[in-house]
Amino acid sequence: MSAISVGQAVILGVVEGVTEFLPVSSTGHLKITEGLMDIPVDDPSVVAFTAVIQVGAIAAVLLYFFKDIARITGAWGRGLRQRDQRRNHDYKFAWWVIYATIPVVIVGLAAKPLIDGPLGSLWVVAGSLIVGSGLMWAADRMGRHTRGEDDTTLKDAMLVGSSQILALLFPGFSRSGATMSTGLILDLDRVAATRLSFFLGIPALTGAGVYELKDAVGAGAATAPLIVGTLVSFVVAYASIAWLLKFIARHSFNVFVVYRIAIGVLLFALLATGTLSA
Numbered sequence: 001m002s003a004i005s006v007g008q009a010v011i012l013g014v015v016e017g018v019t020e021f022l023p024v025s026s027t028g029h030l031k032i033t034e035g036l037m038d039i040p041v042d043d044p045s046v047v048a049f050t051a052v053i054q055v056g057a058i059a060a061v062l063l064y065f066f067k068d069i070a071r072i073t074g075a076w077g078r079g080l081r082q083r084d085q086r087r088n089h090d091y092k093f094a095w096w097v098i099y100a101t102i103p104v105v106i107v108g109l110a111a112k113p114l115i116d117g118p119l120g121s122l123w124v125v126a127g128s129l130i131v132g133s134g135l136m137w138a139a140d141r142m143g144r145h146t147r148g149e150d151d152t153t154l155k156d157a158m159l160v161g162s163s164q165i166l167a168l169l170f171p172g173f174s175r176s177g178a179t180m181s182t183g184l185i186l187d188l189d190r191v192a193a194t195r196l197s198f199f200l201g202i203p204a205l206t207g208a209g210v211y212e213l214k215d216a217v218g219a220g221a222a223t224a225p226l227i228v229g230t231l232v233s234f235v236v237a238y239a240s241i242a243w244l245l246k247f248i249a250r251h252s253f254n255v256f257v258v259y260r261i262a263i264g265v266l267l268f269a270l271l272a273t274g275t276l277s278a
Helices: 006-019 026-036 043-053 054-064 064-083 083-087 090-108 113-115 122-142 156-163 165-167 176-184 190-218 223-248 254-272
Strands: none
Touching: 006 043, 006 054, 006 223, 026 043, 026 083, 026 254, 043 054, 043 064, 043 190, 043 223, 054 064, 054 190, 054 223, 064 083, 064 090, 064 190, 083 090, 083 122, 083 223, 090 113, 090 156, 090 165, 113 156, 113 165, 122 176, 122 254, 156 176, 156 190, 165 176, 165 190, 190 223
16 A cells, blocks of 8 residues: 555655755755655655656746746757757857766766665754754855856866755755855855756756656555656746746745744654654
């Protein structure tokens, strides 16, 4: 039997959609929500379910940035055929996204037993939420915010892409939080750092969802909850992306820092009192 019902899938889809691209840790929020609903977070079908519904959020990114993605992939295709087109920034950027995805894929495959096991503890999530908040706060103040999206380089892409490993190994750190913070440290402005985070997340998260799909069904995850959770995460994620880009164009990341610390402290309290099981 599936460990997740359709009703629970709707709730988890909303949580995934809201938090996937906000720098607050979707994995952490999903684990907390699953714990509050008495869903066994270490059940293989549950682990796979949370990875699969990310595909809905990724689909939202693909739709929201469709024109940008079409422009970049078009430039990449022209560059493969015509040498003189390889000086185009979009052609280079397409390769940078590919290169920057390799480190997180290697670590993800090598460390999967740890990620699905001891590193998935809610104690780790709580600690990572707070530690990640410190990094985000420091990065927002260290960065000069002087470089735009057209100023990104291979070094930027590799460092930002590799920072996804922090969130992979320490759920609660937040993939978006790690990548945006790294972008800010590299002096990218907030919008450029956020957009780079989105683009670099597409191959990594899509790959994870596709990789887990067969395991999700094979482990007992029912088809209906998977479909419902994925569709809900798509709709909610699209709205979340639009809101985030407008918000960070005018505000700092302080609200996310405070929120993460509050959630981390609350989670520590729930675990310490036995209200939630790690």
